[in-house]
Amino acid sequence: MKKISKIYLALIFLFLYAPIFVLIVFSFNTTKSKTVFSGFTLDWYVKLFNNDLILTSLRNTLFIATFASIISTVLGTTASIGFSRMKRFQRSIAMNVNNIPIINPEIVTGVSLMLLFVFFSVRMNFEFGFITLLLAHITFDVPYVVLNVMPKFRQMDPHLYEAAQDLGCSPVKAFFKVVMPEIMPGVLSGFFMSFAFSLDDFVISYFTSGSTSQTLPITIYSMTRRKVSPEINALSTIIFLVVVIVLVLKNIIEKNNQKKLQNTALIDIETEL
Amino acid sequence: MKKTIIFLTCAITAVSLFSGCNSAPETSSITLSDPEYYQKFKDQDMSINVYNWGEYIADGSEDGIIDVNAEFEAATGIKVNYTTYATNEELYAKMKGGGADYDIIIPSDYMIARMIKEDMLMPLDYDLIPNSKYVMDTFQNPIYDENNAHSVPYTWGTVGIIYNKNLVDETNIDWDILWDEKYADQILMFDNPRDAFAIAEIILGYSLNTEDPDELRAAAEKLKEQKSLVQAYVMDEIFDKMGAEEAALAPYYAGDAVTLMADYDFLGFAVPESGTNRFVDAMCIPKTSQKAEAAHMYINFLMEPEVALANCEYIGYSTPHTAVYEQLDDEVKNDGFSYPSDEYLEEKTTLFVNLSDEANQLMQDLWTEMKSSN
Amino acid sequence: MNQNKKGNGMLSYLTASPYILWMIIFIIVPLAMVAYFAFTDSNGQFTFEYIKSVGQYTNIFIRSIWLAAIATIICFLLAYPVAYILTRLDKNIHSTMIMLVTLPIWMNFLLRTYAWMTLLGNNGIINSILGFIGLGPYKLLNTQGAVVLGMVYNYLPYMILPLYTVMIKIDKSILEAAQDLGCNGAQVIFRVVLPLSVPGITSGITMVFVPAISTFIISRMLGGGSNLLIGDLIEMQFLGNSYNPNLGAAISLILMVIVLIIMTVMNQFDGDDDKVLI
Numbered sequence: 013m014k015k016i017s018k019i020y021l022a023l024i025f026l027f028l029y030a031p032i033f034v035l036i037v038f039s040f041n042t043t044k045s046k047t048v049f050s051g052f053t054l055d056w057y058v059k060l061f062n063n064d065l066i067l068t069s070l071r072n073t074l075f076i077a078t079f080a081s082i083i084s085t086v087l088g089t090t091a092s093i094g095f096s097r098m099k100r101f102q103r104s105i106a107m108n109v110n111n112i113p114i115i116n117p118e119i120v121t122g123v124s125l126m127l128l129f130v131f132f133s134v135r136m137n138f139e140f141g142f143i144t145l146l147l148a149h150i151t152f153d154v155p156y157v158v159l160n161v162m163p164k165f166r167q168m169d170p171h172l173y174e175a176a177q178d179l180g181c182s183p184v185k186a187f188f189k190v191v192m193p194e195i196m197p198g199v200l201s202g203f204f205m206s207f208a209f210s211l212d213d214f215v216i217s218y219f220t221s222g223s224t225s226q227t228l229p230i231t232i233y234s235m236t237r238r239k240v241s242p243e244i245n246a247l248s249t250i251i252f253l254v255v256v257i258v259l260v261l262k263n264i265i266e267k268n269n270q271k272k273l274q275n276t277a278l279i280d281i282e283t284e285l
Numbered sequence: 286m287k288k289t290i291i292f293l294t295c296a297i298t299a300v301s302l303f304s305g306c307n308s309a310p311e312t313s314s315i316t317l318s319d320p321e322y323y324q325k326f327k328d329q330d331m332s333i334n335v336y337n338w339g340e341y342i343a344d345g346s347e348d349g350i351i352d353v354n355a356e357f358e359a360a361t362g363i364k365v366n367y368t369t370y371a372t373n374e375e376l377y378a379k380m381k382g383g384g385a386d387y388d389i390i391i392p393s394d395y396m397i398a399r400m401i402k403e404d405m406l407m408p409l410d411y412d413l414i415p416n417s418k419y420v421m422d423t424f425q426n427p428i429y430d431e432n433n434a435h436s437v438p439y440t441w442g443t444v445g446i447i448y449n450k451n452l453v454d455e456t457n458i459d460w461d462i463l464w465d466e467k468y469a470d471q472i473l474m475f476d477n478p479r480d481a482f483a484i485a486e487i488i489l490g491y492s493l494n495t496e497d498p499d500e501l502r503a504a505a506e507k508l509k510e511q512k513s514l515v516q517a518y519v520m521d522e523i524f525d526k527m528g529a530e531e532a533a534l535a536p537y538y539a540g541d542a543v544t545l546m547a548d549y550d551f552l553g554f555a556v557p558e559s560g561t562n563r564f565v566d567a568m569c570i571p572k573t574s575q576k577a578e579a580a581h582m583y584i585n586f587l588m589e590p591e592v593a594l595a596n597c598e599y600i601g602y603s604t605p606h607t608a609v610y611e612q613l614d615d616e617v618k619n620d621g622f623s624y625p626s627d628e629y630l631e632e633k634t635t636l637f638v639n640l641s642d643e644a645n646q647l648m649q650d651l652w653t654e655m656k657s658s659n
Numbered sequence: 660m661n662q663n664k665k666g667n668g669m670l671s672y673l674t675a676s677p678y679i680l681w682m683i684i685f686i687i688v689p690l691a692m693v694a695y696f697a698f699t700d701s702n703g704q705f706t707f708e709y710i711k712s713v714g715q716y717t718n719i720f721i722r723s724i725w726l727a728a729i730a731t732i733i734c735f736l737l738a739y740p741v742a743y744i745l746t747r748l749d750k751n752i753h754s755t756m757i758m759l760v761t762l763p764i765w766m767n768f769l770l771r772t773y774a775w776m777t778l779l780g781n782n783g784i785i786n787s788i789l790g791f792i793g794l795g796p797y798k799l800l801n802t803q804g805a806v807v808l809g810m811v812y813n814y815l816p817y818m819i820l821p822l823y824t825v826m827i828k829i830d831k832s833i834l835e836a837a838q839d840l841g842c843n844g845a846q847v848i849f850r851v852v853l854p855l856s857v858p859g860i861t862s863g864i865t866m867v868f869v870p871a872i873s874t875f876i877i878s879r880m881l882g883g884g885s886n887l888l889i890g891d892l893i894e895m896q897f898l899g900n901s902y903n904p905n906l907g908a909a910i911s912l913i914l915m916v917i918v919l920i921i922m923t924v925m926n927q928f929d930g931d932d933d934k935v936l937i
Contacts, residue, residue: 017744024741028763028815031774034784038777046529046777047787059346064355065367087678094675106675109682112690115865117873117918119890120911123897124689126384127696127908133384140384151685154678212767214876219897223334223386224366232769234369236776236880238339239524241346248770255765259758266754378902470798476884477900517801517883531781531800649901656895657719657887 032252039245056246063243069231076142076227077210080149085203087150088157089195093187095158096165107162113152114159121152122219129220140222148220149213153206160202164195204262315356315591318416323361323586326579332364333388333579336376338566339369339521340541341391341440343592343599351595357586363579371520372477374649380405380571387571388580394565395479397436398429398639406435407570413581416588424605427565428638436567437584440602442539443625443634444480444562446555447523452533458555460488463534464507469514471533473526476518478652479637481508483562484536493562493635496644505651509658518656527552538564539622540602547601554622556629563634565605693915696908709909716892716910720917723888726803727871730810734818734867735860737811742822742859743852746829757823764816772809772880779805779881801883809877810867817866825859826852861925869918889914 042051060066095106113121129144168191176186214229221230235244317323335354345352354365370376373396379385380400392400400406411417417437424438446458452471455462463472463484475481483493485504495501516532523535528549542554568587570580586592590608597604597613603623604610610618618624625634640648700706745756763771778784779800789795799805829852837851875890882888889910891899896907 017740017747020740021744024737024815025759027812028760031771031778031812032763032766034778035770035774044528046780047782047784087681090674091678094672094678098672098675106679106682109686112686115869115918115922117869117890117914119873119875119893120693120915121689123893123907123911124693125685126382126897127692127904128685128689130382130384131692139386141386144384147685151681154681158678208765212765214767214769220384222384223336223368224332226368229767229769232767232773233876234339236769236773237371238369238521240773244770244773248766248774251770252766255762259762259765263754263758372900374900374902375898378898378900381902382897382904470801512885515883515885518885519883529780529782649903653892653895653901654715656884657716657892659718659722 032248035245035248036252039242039249041242041245044242056242057250059241060243060246060250065226066228066231066243066247069226069228072142072145072225073211073228076145076149076225077207080146080153080210081203081207083146084150084153084157084206085199088154088202088206089161089199091154092158092161092165092195093191096162107158110155110158112155114155118152118215119219122148122216125151125216126219139224140220141224144220144222145217145225145227148216149210152213152216153210156205156209157199157202160205161195161198164198168194315351315360315589317360317589320360322415323582325361325582327362329362330364331362331576331579332366333576333583334366334368334386335389335583336368336370336379336385336387337389337391339371340524340544341369341566341600342367343595347599350599351592353587353592353596356592357583360586361579361582363582365583373479374477385571386573386575388574388576389583390569390571391439391566392569393637394427394429394567395637395639397567397569399645400569401430401435402639405572407572407574407577408434409437409570409584410577410581413578414585414588416585419588419590419593419606419608421605421607421610424565428636429565430567433567436569437588438565438567438605439587440540440597440600441563441565441605442603442623443556443630444483444536444564445539445542445557445622447527447535447537447542447545448553448555449527449530449533450551450553451530453553457558459557459559460484460536463536464488464511464514466514468533470516472511472515473523473532473535474511474515474518475536476520478648480536480562481652482648483637485511487557487560494638494640496641498644498647501644501647501651505655508655512655512658538602540600543601543620543623544599556622556625558633560633560635563630563636565636566602690915693908693911696905697912698909700905709905710912712906713909713913719887719889719892720913722803722886723872723890724917726807726886726888727810727868730807730814730871731818731864731868733807733811734815735863738815738818738822738863741819742826742856743848745819745823746826753827757820760816760819760823768813769876769880771813772877775805775809775812776800776880779808800881801885803882803886805881806878806886806888809881810871810874813877814867814871817870818863821862821866822856822859825856829855857928861928865922865925868921872918873914 037049038046039056040052040054041049042053042055091110095103095110098106125144125148129140129147132138133140133144172190172194173186176190177183181189212229213227214233217227217230218233221227226234232244232247235241343350343353345355354367358364370379373393376390376392377396377399380387380390397406414437417433420433420438424441426432427438430436446460446462448458453462453468462468463474475484482501482504485507486493486495486500489500489503489507491497491500491504495504517526519526519535521541523532523537524541524545526532527535527545530551539554539556542552546552546554568584570577570584574580587596588606590606590612593604593606593609594612597606597609601623604613639645697709698705698707700708741760745753745760748756776783780786781796781798781800783800785799786796789797833855834847834851837847842850872888873890873893874888875894878886878888878891884891893907893910893914895901896903896910
């Protein structure tokens with residue numbers, strides 16, 4: 013039994029990783045062939061780092077993901093404060109609306125935002141591009157922040173906040189001194205989740221980007237629709253490396269924290285997802 | 286120790302990602318006809334949005350070929366935001382409903398006519414395009430745009446069939462081969478309505494510009510018949526698919542065939558005897574452009590003999606540019622694909638015209654229906 | 660939670676108000692616009708024409724639902740044992756294994772789908788390997804099978820994760836009790852673990868089915884443009900070859916209704932109203 017399950021697990025991981033490794037291997041290929049490996053080269057990496065289009069869209073992507081995730085975190089956290097104090101009925105309405113962008117097919121969200129932006133751009137004479145992308149990204153990011161932060165409010169002892177105020181803290185000070193530390197893990201995972209979703213989003217960006225601000229996924233999409241250069245493989249390799257590094261770091265940090273908090277905190281696996 | 290290594294790797298990746306950003310040459314290596322003309326917006330931090338077909342400009346990706354957009358930036362100081370589309374219809378949709386804000390677009394003839402009709406293009410100021418003097422006489426005053434008021438020709442060509450010599454042994458290749466059961470699953474087909482309908486219309490003996498609903502329906506039926514034989518509906522994906530011998534036959538534009546044949550000697554190109562579409566792609570400025578003067582400058586730059594030659598050599602399409610044509614090798618002029626004989630052009634090829642709104646709508650609906658059928 | 664202090668109640672509404680406003684402008688209004696476009700023609704006149712004409716594309720809806728359903732079932736069958744095996748592994752390597760499962764998600768899905776394009780081609784790697792042992796070449800790319808494969812590949816982690824999350828919370832003593840009462844391994848899985856993991860199953864199914872039914876990239880890249888799905892149809896109407904936003908909005912609206920129905924059905928199995936699907 014043990015052996016079978018190990019083999020099964022190995023096969024699943026093979027399925028998940030084989031295509032990625034094929035991409036990586038062929039990023040070092042001297043020819044453009046995708047099936048025959050004819051020799052080792054780093055040329056495609058050199059070309060990639062000289063490809064203005066890719067670098068510009070990478071910068072756009074990083075900018076948008078950073079701004080969108082910061083704004084979303086602030087907006088989502090403050091919203092959660094309010095939501096957690098609403099009456100049950102109002103809260104359930106608010107949460108249901110909040111969940112729409114998560115549940116709705118991405119393409120519908122993209123199309124609906126596109127219609128909205130077109131409506132306003134005609135009347136208010138603004139251009140599609142950075143702004144529309146940012147607004148769209150915030151719209152699909154905040155729901156995840158709310159989902160991560162809300163449970164923390166529910167776990168928190170409400171009397172802590174009152175006690176702080178009774179001891180002379182102003183409401184704002186009490187919030188930062190007492191509430192913030194309690195909800196911080198939720199805020200952080202909300203932030204990272206929205207950053208990651210923003211980096212990776214294609215469908216919604218595809219419908220809301222204009223003529224100037226292409227994000228990396230959009231550029232990748234247009235690359236796959238033309239003559240495909242192995243630069244795309246080189247790009248995959250780099251993205252893969254970055255993802256591995258980030259996830260390994262995250263794991264190490266979490267392990268350290270776990271050791272510190274082992275006796276005091278509840279670790280909620282759901283928020284990690 | 287491990288952490289240090291990880292952080293170092295991170296730092297190196299991050300730094301190297303941004304080190305290559307300023308690859309545009311400081312000064313242009315191109316000989317310009319009037320360098321002064323391009324100075325107007327220097328140091329004004331201006332940018333223009335160019336929307337062009339994929340694989341339709343020299344981009345420096347091959348040795349010895351200039352990067353036209355980088356050269357333009359070097360010469361004028363105007364930054365080019367360059368994005369691409371795959372079909373005229375995609376361009377139209379993006380212009381109509383996608384919140385687009387382009388300063389330069391390069392549609393084909395019939396789409397130019399449609400955009401003029403729908404008041405989407407800006408009349409050009411030819412004082413700002415001195416290089417328009419290079420446009421060949423035969424491309425002046427075309428039917429799609431009276432007096433070239435809105436467009437300056439960029440390239441032209443015909444549509445034919447790219448085939449793999451290892452897989453196709455017929456010598457007399459014509460459109461009906463795309464309906465030949467023998468090549469089931471070996472055929473790539475146009476992924477846009479106008480080009481696809483044209484092929485069916487030629488086979489059925491209709492005009493390429495028919496607006497007759499019954500004829501359009503019959504053409505759609507014909508395309509539906511072909512569907513089970515088609516491996517994939519694609520546009521520029523043919524470069525990879527034909528190059529990797531994934532398919533045997535693909536109707537496509539002559540210019541791309543020329544590029545492909547230069548890379549893969551097992552590919553050939555057939556100019557159909559039963560007739561085909563001749564097209565002109567021309568540079569236009571959308572009415573909504575806020576940077577019309579810089580856009581004129583871009584058009585003029587693409588008409589610079591040296592730039593136009595580089596583009597012509599890289600993309601392989603036929604040129605409407607007198608100075609470039611003169612410099613071409615006889616080999617290219619006489620290859621039979623890029624510059625077919627006048628008789629052939631006269632007798633066998635037809636330029637698309639813009640159809641009536643009803644016909645456009647019907648063709649579009651029939652196309653969606655065909656694509657969605659089982 | 661704090662009924663005594665009225666001031667705090669006001670304050671909390673105040674802190675929520677920016678996002679409430681945001682939700683109205685960027686969630687509610689856009690969806691209302693989709694509905695508006697679906698029920699009007701290009702001149703803004705009220706019409707049922709587009710909603711009705713969606714009927715022409717019933718076959719696409721059926722194909723999308725069918726392919727997405729197959730992909731979801733395959734994902735479930737593949738993921739269930741994975742999740743179960745993971746929970747049985749040594750606790751120390753759990754986070755590493757979960758990381759390995761999540762890692763491919765963060766690799767851009769266009770790149771992963773592109774990878775399959777190069778693997779599945781007539782002269783692709785899989786056919787080359789098969790050729791070595793004297794088989795093929797088979798037509799793998801540009802088929803419905805390739806589309807399903809693309810869906811399974813892209814969304815498998817979204818099935819494994821919720822299943823794992825639910826299963827890891829199952830009290831080990833329940834399993835031991837079942838064994839003590841005479842259940843064998845298979846019986847433990849089918850009669851104890853399976854019923855207890857229903858919430859994970861339902862959220863896994865929604866997390867795979869909803870993106871699968873509405874994708875347009877996977878079908879375009881792996882299906883060769885002749886296996887259109889609902890997503891392709893919508894994209895075609897807005898940014899593709901047949902510009903017709905009213906029809907596109909009508910199709911989007913109906914897709915939304917289908918997804919809503921599926922979610923409601925799924926929630927029936929779930930019991931817990933407050934649960935959020937992620």
